[in-house]
């Protein structure tokens with residue numbers, strides 16, 4: 256049964272969602288959740304720099320720790336599913352809010368001569384291109400490393416290091432991931448900056464500082480993410496011993512000799 260207080264709450268949330276400022280805050284809040292996830296994901300990826308370890312690479316142990324986090328209080332991978340749920344909600348809120356805001360903007364824009372877009376940066380206009388491309392990249396990425404559906408190179412559940420090693424021996428995977436990382440950098444730099452504007456930075460100096468801050472956060476993410484495919488591709492990170500990839504290598508060397 257609906258009580259007075261939860262009617263008030265629904266109305267408050269609904270009203271916030273309907274207003275342009277509220278929608279911008281929803282877009283900014285969901286983006287903040289996604290950026291926090293990206294920073295953690297990038298730091299997690301950097302555990303690959305620990306190399307192969309004593310037969311159990313650090314990134315594999317990190318993956319295992321994530322799957323086991325909270326057990327036995329939570330079921331196996333329960334924490335991961337919780338994070339996935341939050342991510343899905345954040346992406347849905349973000350995409351819906353920005354699409355509705357863009358429609359409102361377009362409807363409010365004057366038409367006819369002299370109504371050309373003035374002062375919109377390349378990054379601002381590129382949001383409409385980088386956003387959908389990023390969604391495409393994320394879908395591909397999950398089909399690749401999470402569900403292991405794109406199994407061009409040997410992929411095994413739980414063998415994160417070996418999976419990364421195998422994939423990044425192929426130039427086209429390196430290229431796809433570097434393009435994905437570039438997309439996230441461009442999208443983030445502009446997105447973060449406009450989010451800081453939404454939060455009300457109106458004087459020139461603070462705006463310039465916010466712009467520089469957005470560039471630094473995006474730059475750190477791009478550098479941190481790009482490092483992994485580059486280091487595997489250049490051979491700076493060693494081949495995992497006993498992996499499916501190493502076995503395929505050994506077998507092809509053997510058949511070449513026969």
Ligand code: HEM
Pocket residue numbers: 293296300318335339342389393396397400401413415419432433435436439480481483484
């Ligand atoms: C070169 C850059 C990247 C590398 C090497 C990388 C690596 C990985 C790996 C190995 C996994 C699977 C972990 C596992 O299940 O064992 C994963 C999952 C994932 N990555 Fe990335 N990633 C990169 C960039 C990105 C970017 C830019 C995004 C987002 C825009 C992203 C979003 C995700 C998501 C959503 C998952 C699924 C997490 C889950 O629910 O299990 N990744 N990544």
